[in-house]
Amino acid sequence: MITDLRYRGASTGKRVFITLSIAVMAGYVLLILYPLMNMVLSSFKTNRAIISTPFALPETFSFATFKTVWVDKGFSHYFANSLFVTTISMTFVLLFGSMASYGISRYIYRGNTLVYMLFLSGIMLPLKAAIIPLFLLIKTLGLINSRWSVILIFLAMGLPSTVFILAGFMKTIPLELEYAAKIDGCNDFMIYRKIVMPMVAPAMALVTIYNAVPIWNDFFFPLVFLQSNSVKTLPVGLSTFFGQHSTNWSLLFTGLSIAILPMLILYLFMSKYFIKGMTAGAVK
């Protein structure tokens, strides 16, 4: 396109502008990549080497500390708990969220807008601010120190935005399709399952990333509700680990690498979806 900033045929002033722009952006790229690379390299170094020669390469590439952190320090459990909590809460976010969106967008009835507004109110209310009543509620339910405590809260956290995004998509599907299916003898659930859901599949992918990343990364609720090591998720487990080994930098960098690298690797393969999904709430 002619508005692209290219070197070819550009005036001197423009060339300087392009060069400066690239320099600034390359600077930020370095600022992102170098600390991450240093983190991974430090995990192979001894504590002394990390502090005395921070920019040098490690002398050996031994995975012994990785094994220590993954097995002995319980990161495999933290990882499994994060996976469990994220998978279960996302399953129900998608199921209840799509059902509610269907019930809101495919029927005309009094109270329709009210139901929609009740769901949307969750977008505007920060759940963190309600931690005291939530704590008392979870205590009453006997779920303190159970992974179901955070699953229920993540489910509540994910529903509002899911309904907001999915109901918007479902409204655009013509009702005629439904009439045709009804004449063929489909009931409402079959229409939801066989006709509407396949048509909103792209939106479901969007909603999945939009909610799964913050749920995977969430720290506040697991911090409050998951106290014993066997139920902790990765972020809280990492925090406990940092509290216990504050001087063993080699171990700490290994723990950080284990916490950060899986997300990075997943992103390398699906960057387009991640970018689209994460910005879904702010981009039309």
Add this chain to the structure above:
Amino acid sequence: MHRIQRSKARWIAFFITPGLLVVGLFILLPLFMSLYNSLFSWRQLIRLHFVGLDNFKRLLFTFPYQQRFFNAMKNNLYWFLSTTLIQNSLGLLFGYLLSRNLPGAQFFKRVFFIPVLFSIVAVGFLWGMYLKPSGLVNSFLKLVGLASLQRPWLGLEHLATPSIILVNIWRWVGFPSLVFLAAIDSVPQECLEAAYLEGVGEWKLFWKIIFPLIIPSITIIMVLTIIGSLNVFEQIYTMTGLDGAPNYSTDTIGTLFYRTAFGSIDAGSPEIGIGSAIGLVIYLLTFATSLLSVFVTKRKEVQL
């Protein structure tokens, strides 16, 4: 006809009830309970008697709550202002540059978004180590001959908050960048080309044509910045600790709220009444901001 109506009502109930129950029990009920709890006096986790607005009065007018509360609010305001000034301006710049397809734009775009995906906790601990007196940042300063600039970044009252904010910007600037990029990409190409052929310079092109057209996105990012600034917690927890060390200089409303609710403010026992009052303040500020955004967004007819 009557039978069809009844079966329709049953189907509607079938579809919306599970979600509504969860939202009611875990979002709406806690909201009302926060309000209710804040009007009572408490001993540990036991609700005692109705005290009206007493908790709010204690929070705003008595020691130590008054000092801590306004100190924390001041820091949240500082977070908001510096994030807006640095992060959102950088985001606007990056978004604009990326939209002009500079050489390498696709690569830059993908790398910028990497830290956005990481948990704040991991980022906080990572930079917490780099910012230690013997950490990478000081080593780097020494390497490039700026040893005189070495500091215990998180240990000095006047540097701790700015350091944490910079780390947060490091993690998050890719988000506004890509939101602005999407907004600029949706500006009609003909407008830009026409202006371009007229010989309008980059500066004028941006301020006179692009900027007015992306105001809805700017509003959204501003709202997210306000909400994000009110929600600062993990950043402090991981880098300077729950008490907002040194000497409460990095304390925020989030950490103060947590300490009050779960008991480590001075006396050391949970203060449910005062905690609920702080929670309510957070609610009100967030709600007011969101409401404002709904009106602005509605007026601009932005659809998702």
